[in-house]
Amino acid sequence: MTPRNILSFAIGPVGGALLGLITLPLVTWFFSQEDVGRLSMLQVTLSFGVLLFSLGLDQAYVREFHEREDKPALLKQAALPGFLLLTFFIAVFLCFGELFSDLLFEVPAVHLSLLVALGLLASFTSRFLSLVLRMNERGFAYSMSQLLPKLLLVILVSLYVLLGADKTLTNLVAATIVSLVAVTLVFAWNTREEWVKAVSAPFDLNEVKSMLRFGLPLILGGLAFWGLTALDKVFLRALSSYEELAVYSVSVSFAAVATIFQTVFSTLWAPTVYKWASFGEGIENISKVQRYVTFVVVTVFCLAGLLSWLIPTVLPESYDDVQWIMVSCLGFPLLYTLSETTVVGIGVSRKSLFSMIASISAFIINILGNLLLIPNFGAKGAAVSTCLSFFIFFVLRTEFSNYLWIKFSRGLMYKFSFLSVSTAVSYTLFGEGNIGVFSLLWFFILFYALLEFRLELKDASLFVFNRLRKFLPKFSQ
Structure with missing residues (x-):
């Protein structure tokens, strides 16, 4: 492409x-x-x-x-x-x-x-x-x-x-x-x-039967992933109120802006990484991409936590809780994107069963999380349950891929994703009335990430600068 x-x-x-x-x-x-x-x-x-x-x-x-x-x-x-x-x-x-x-x-x-x-x-x-x-x-x-x-x-x-x-x-x-x-x-x-x-x-009915043999097993994994992204709304409808469902849906919609990053990355990543795998070249770049994406994920979580107070300025007062809930709702697009950098081994080895196991496991955890959290926390509980489920989804996809294909370092990704997720769910549940404490925490995580990924930032800056010099020659004089 x-x-x-x-x-x-x-x-x-x-x-x-x-x-x-x-x-x-x-x-x-x-x-x-x-x-x-x-x-x-x-x-x-x-x-x-x-x-x-x-x-x-x-x-x-x-x-x-x-x-x-x-x-x-x-x-x-x-x-x-x-x-x-x-x-x-x-x-x-x-x-x-x-x-x-x-x-x-x-x-x-x-x-x-x-x-x-x-x-x-x-x-x-x-x-x-x-x-x-x-x-x-x-x-x-x-x-x-x-x-x-x-x-x-x-x-x-x-x-x-x-x-x-x-x-x-x-x-x-x-x-x-x-x-x-x-x-x-x-x-x-x-x-x-x-x-x-x-x-x-x-x-041709015979052709349809052949296609069904391929397609029907995929429905189970598809339903599990649908459950990860939609079951929270069903549980809110059953265990809470339409008002809580509205607040949650608006929060998800704000967080959906992060799907821009997810979609663009997935469009670029999939053909590139499978090309590397087929030719046996560029495999060493996978770890580099994982580090870059980890930095972006952490940065988006932190900026969302620091700036979420702006959301109530454009919504009615009844939607004030969106500012707390939206941060956990970022778990779906951001952690899914991060898992795309690590799940390569499942695709290369063609062991799609492992991908299905990851989806179903996270789906079951999401069911339990919704049942436990929604009665007490409403929309906040649904957001937390989904965020934690996608963290498990990311970890399982990563470990299965590491088991099936080449080994790669995972400690840094786990450290920063855990920091981001744990702070996000705490912010959702307990951020109201403690925004000063959480602002300091978000600043700390962001500063820590800037230090840890300083080499990636330097390389990215040089890349952008060189591109600008290419298209704007006068800047190089």
Whole structure:
């Protein structure tokens, strides 16, 4: 993948995260806290629906794409079984009218159930059409389709505010579903040649069975990872209140800005490291990358802890706890990114079972953590449970990789990740009223990291300076 392609794929997550920072204050100021919490249950349901009804065939499509000549037929075999199953499931649920909305929102309403059904179909369809763009390396079209729903949501909520529309759950859900349908339509237009051919392509049941044998086992690991990132919201819905769920969801959304780092790094890292492994060259660079990423992870944790007091300035007073919760919510994107630098051995050795064990183990720990912490701490407990679970996830992936492939030093990563995580969860639970103490602690960790990684900082500074001299010759005179 060329740098230009990488940049085109990165535009989507970067722009989406920035637009999310605009959407959040708008939604929290205009809609009730309970309805914001209900919206998060809709998002959890949509992500779960895509994961479950894809039947792992989305992963099989990616796996088979470069080996199949008849790619439209491959798309049909991958998407049709799950689409038919999802349609049947929706039809059964809609027979009960208000069941969808009653289960998700505790608001029995047929029109809300219809909106949820439409959202499920749109999310499922856009998943497979987005894969067509990704596999054909049409990064700009893929990124624009990611940006569009966020942009439409901002526009629709802004129109609600300007026109004085009712601050109802229906309007909030409708804005979300309209944005999803819009992105599906854009995907459909950008991939029209592929899916039009797929409609008339032959359907080979034997090929589908082969793809299912590959894809279905992946669902277990996928469900475990989904549980790591979404089960906290389900437990908050069951054990606490929609208000706590809203506070937590907004915290997660603020922390999602760190996914910019996660997405860009993963896009660059995976092809590079597997190229090193295949040629047996550059392996020594893996430890260097691990040190750089560890420094970035620690720095982001520290800066978030030091600057989180700014968050209440853009949110209603009822969301004040976001400033404490958001820091622990960074555990998902940051620790996942760090684990990507260490998990290489599992991929190189093709022992994906170990990756699944790591996901399932962390998932079980997250269940126990939510059950123990949410009744006493609400949204704070959910954030702490997820952060600790991802720390375990990182450690397991690292140890399995070290066992299966080359040995590498892990002490420094463990030391700084433990410092960051332990301070983050303490800050979430006990930061209120002790912000001075924690500010000193964050400063200490950051200063310690600057000393420990001074050589990396020097190398990075020289790299940036040399690049500037190359593009700005006058600076070198």
